Amino acid sequence: MTDTIQLFEEFERAGVEVCLAHHVELCAEPESRLLRHILASFAQFEREMIASRIAETRAYLKKHGRRLAGPAPYGYDADPITKQLVPNRAEARRVRAIFKRAVTGQTPAEIDHLGWRTKQWVSKRSGRPIGGGRWTARQVLALLRNPVYLGKFAAGDSIRPGCHEPIVDLGTFESAQEQLDRRRPTSKSDRHRLPFPLRGKLICPRCQRRLCTYTFTRRQGKTTIGYRYYRCRSTAGGRAPCKGVQYPAYEIEEAVRQALADRRTWQAMIDTGAGLMTDRADLLTAVWTGLDIPTQDRLLAQIVESIALSRRKTEMQITFAEDFEDTLIPVISGLADDAR
Numbered sequence: 001m002t003d004t005i006q007l008f009e010e011f012e013r014a015g016v017e018v019c020l021a022h023h024v025e026l027c028a029e030p031e032s033r034l035l036r037h038i039l040a041s042f043a044q045f046e047r048e049m050i051a052s053r054i055a056e057t058r059a060y061l062k063k064h065g066r067r068l069a070g071p072a073p074y075g076y077d078a079d080p081i082t083k084q085l086v087p088n089r090a091e092a093r094r095v096r097a098i099f100k101r102a103v104t105g106q107t108p109a110e111i112d113h114l115g116w117r118t119k120q121w122v123s124k125r126s127g128r129p130i131g132g133g134r135w136t137a138r139q140v141l142a143l144l145r146n147p148v149y150l151g152k153f154a155a156g157d158s159i160r161p162g163c164h165e166p167i168v169d170l171g172t173f174e175s176a177q178e179q180l181d182r183r184r185p186t187s188k189s190d191r192h193r194l195p196f197p198l199r200g201k202l203i204c205p206r207c208q209r210r211l212c213t214y215t216f217t218r219r220q221g222k223t224t225i226g227y228r229y230y231r232c233r234s235t236a237g238g239r240a241p242c243k244g245v246q247y248p249a250y251e252i253e254e255a256v257r258q259a260l261a262d263r264r265t266w267q268a269m270i271d272t273g274a275g276l277m278t279d280r281a282d283l284l285t286a287v288w289t290g291l292d293i294p295t296q297d298r299l300l301a302q303i304v305e306s307i308a309l310s311r312r313k314t315e316m317q318i319t320f321a322e323d324f325e326d327t328l329i330p331v332i333s334g335l336a337d338d339a340r
């Protein structure tokens with residue numbers, strides 16, 4: 001559909017008059033413009049249909065304890081037919097070994113010296129292998145915090161039920177969490193730590209240094225309300241922070257989410273990539289608008305490298321992470337599988 005519109009537009013730019021042999025009545029200029037508009041509306045409708053179908057599928061899968069998207073986590077394989085998780089024996093044994101070490105008080109940094117490799121899979125679209133590197137402390141920590149090993153799924157900050165077989169028992173999982181929590185600094189500011197999907201990514205329009213995050217909380221009756229900001233507080237390079245450079249976090253994050261609901265942003269991103277996603281701008285736009293905000297935020301943190309803000313706050317230049325395709329391909333192919 002989009003191709004047809006582009007074709008019509010190119011004809012118009014080139015001054016070529018298109019005459020449809022079967023619809024001579026549509027060949028005069030106003031009629032052909034009408035036809036183009038109708039086609040464009042259909043293309044828009046089609047995109048919205050895809051987005052809403054994806055959103056509906058996700059809601060259904062969540063309600064029924066199913067997996068949503070992406071590659072299977074370490075310890076599991078995806079069943080080729082149902083797409084749901086089934087334990088991978090060799091990996092599951094290692095997952096249990098990692099938890100055992102954590103329970104005895106080993107830190108993720110100590111556990112990562114096992115010499116094992118992370119899961120490797122082949123990208124469906126590019127045929128390139130992804131993963132398979134050495135475990136990092138961060139990956140070990142993520143594994144230990146993942147409720148998937150209890151037969152559940154992480155859903156934003158909470159947990160939803162799953163229907164796959166657990167790999168560790170609740171007692172082991174909880175002891176591991178206790179050990180991890182014990183090591184975590186519990187300063188006041190840390191306990192009220194709020195999520196910032198654009199942490200370390202926004203660039204100050206005046207000094208070009210990265211903006212810091214800033215929160216304060218206020219009690220209002222029985223509830224505590226957290227306020228989040230991005231602001232220039234850097235003293236890097238011996239320069240004082242810029243006065244008055246402070247943005248309410250939600251406003252900026254929403255603007256970025258909106259920018260990604262625009263096909264042109266994805267097209268620009270694709271143009272910087274390795275060519276794995278040519279012609280996928282429509283699909284990516286549809287997929288993005290069908291995702292819930294926690295998922296969008298998680299992806300933002302991964303696919304965006306930096307965002308340069310303009311002084312007048314009206315424009316932003318988004319630079320994407322070099323490996324954004326590796327992040328997105330599993331998401332898209334997972335969604336396409338689920339939607340089928």
Ligand SMILES: [Zn+2]
Pocket residue numbers: 204205206207208209232241242245
């Ligand atoms: Zn600054």
